[in-house]
Amino acid sequence: MTTEDKTMKRIEEAMLLQHTGDLDGARQRFTEIWEDIASDGDPFHRCVLAHYMADLQQDPQDELAWDLRALDAAASVTDDRAKQHDSSLAIRGFYPSLHLNLAADFHKLGDTTQARTHLAQAQEHLDALNDDGYGQGIRSAIQRLAGQLAEEDPTTLKSADTK
CATH class of the missing domain: 1.10.220 (Annexin V; domain 1)
Incomplete structure (x- = not known):
């Protein structure tokens, strides 16, 4: 039995806000989560969060910065870690x-x-x-x-x- 990934659950809730059009709410939620995980957090969490946060940026430079964070975090994610979230990943x-x-x-x-x-x-x-x-x-x-x-x-x- 796997334990619930509470951080991923929070990220998914923010993604849902984004997909339903609450962009400010999603941005605020992602920011809160990022503050909790940024410096030494799970690279999978950082990659997913940064990937979605980039889409919420109005300034192209900010979007680039978040997309670079996502790519940087991805370099530290293993297949085993991705599969913990979804066995097909x-x-x-x-x-x-x-x-x-x-x-x-x-x-x-x-x-x-x-x-x-x-x-x-x-x-x-x-x-x-x-x-x-x-x-x-x-x-x-x-x-x-x-x-x-x-x-x-x-x-x-x-x-x-x-x-």
């Missing part, structure tokens, strides 16, 4: 989304070099995604961003069309 499956978000952040900030770098890293991890709604959504978003970057400078993104 593997941390490698987080990377397409994490890098896609960073690519989008850099694109918003006008740093197309970094946007392309993270887009390529997202594409390198596509094999970790299942062929389900989530995986299809990430693949579609990667294709859309690749298309936007190609329109801006078609000479530098030819490899994105072949993956």
Whole structure:
């Protein structure tokens, strides 16, 4: 029998607020949880929280900072730890989304070099995604961003069309 992950339960409650449109409530709840876990907390918790907190930021620089926190935390998460939350999870499956978000952040900030770098890293991890709604959504978003970057400078993104 596994013990209840109270921190993950709190994160999921904040995610629910976010999904139901209470963005201020979600941001406040995520902030409270972050203050409890940030410095030495479970990297899985930090990764998930930062990933969702990034979406609540109005300033692209703040969004980038949270997405970088998510990626940094992911580097310390093991598959065993991810599976404690959901037996179907593997941390490698987080990377397409994490890098896609960073690519989008850099694109918003006008740093197309970094946007392309993270887009390529997202594409390198596509094999970790299942062929389900989530995986299809990430693949579609990667294709859309690749298309936007190609329109801006078609000479530098030819490899994105072949993956």
